[in-house]
Amino acid sequence: MTSIQQFFHNPVYFGVVLSLSTYGIGMLLKRKFKLALFNPLLISIFLTIAFLVVFRIDYKTYNEGARYISYLLTPSTVCLAVPLYEQFDLLKKNCRAVIIGIVSGVISSLTGIFLLALLFKMDHSAYVTLLPKSITTAIGIGVVQELEGYVPVTVTVIVITGVFGNIAAETVLRLFRITEPVAKGIAIGTSSHALGTAKAMELGDVEGAMSSLSIVVSGLLTVVGAAVWSCFI
Template identity: 35%
Template sequence: MTWLTAVAFPLTLVVYTLSKWLYKKYKTILVSPILLAPCLLIIFLLFSHGSYDQYKQGADFISYMLGPATVAFAVPMYKYFHLLKKHRVEIAVSVATGTLVAMVSSMVLAGLFHMKATLVQSIIPRSVTIPIAINVSETLGGDPNITILFVVLSGIIGTFIAPTLIKYLALHSSLAKGLLLGVASHGTGTARAFEFGKIEGTFSSLGMIVAALLTIVFANIFLPLLF
């Protein structure tokens, strides 16, 4: 075991905790943990001349926790189940539309830039949470590493833009705000939705999970016809 592998896990926790503290203090996307923490770790690896493979070997445990962390979003969904049941039609229509728009927009942009099929297949699941996005990407024949990059970028950009859209579109509904963040920015957006309120976070959690399931369904139905 190398020194980098040994320190990777505690180093990541320290950097994330620092980023979280800065975000709570300044409330700006520039110090958001999902943006600042990776940047600090990249800088550390560059200056220490460390190997990413060695770092990944020591920090892989964190990646394994993505699945359980996603499942944990079911807790607030259970608590506010009566609201989810009450708005089931609005949720179904909104999430299905948002999921289709996310997939189609990815394909259109890829076509405009004449991307190769592998790259297109990699970015199609960019709007769903990473564990499911990786599965969809592999099923389609894409590159999971590229998928992860675009999922993270989608989460950061969506979380950055969403509050402005909510403000200028005058969205006062907890349902609208939650689904907007959950469908567009998956887990990152859901974390931001909980900053608005528990109900917004609950709707965002549901939107994220349903969008992920619909992405799998739509991908397996429609995309084989195109590739």
């Protein structure tokens, strides 16, 4: 085994280096082309998969190092409280609209999954696996474990939802002529969690703050709602 191959199979360094390197490439491409399609996380996913396939490195070896990055999910989510604190007066002023918007978003998400489950005749495990698709991974994993769904599938669905929200957010807002910053933030955060919030923060401080709030509140509501909706199938 060559020194390069030894490095690839060193679980302490390899996963972290590959993850950060591919994400960095994604950031460079996004900065250069300035297109929503060049989402850094999406590019990182494709490049990482391609690298593992080309060099025939199994996922377990990669994840031995990459899993340490996952430990940052919870503290990074908590840090989203900072922009919310800075816009606290605006939150109090629009409290009723914010609550109605988040609750509506959570109910729409759960009901949509329920209808799709009926349409495609999913079994209970597959159904509950999709219920937390619009909340952050740190909360979604706990929900699915409690409901006895498929955790790897849930993580994949959550990432896809977030990436799609990040890419499509501006287009959807223009399509439905949503111009109010508070409404933008609530819509993005409730539907596409932290990855969508990254886009909301690009749109403005108010959008970012409201989206950050939506992540927390919609996550808590989904924990309760998923337990209720899981009884339907």
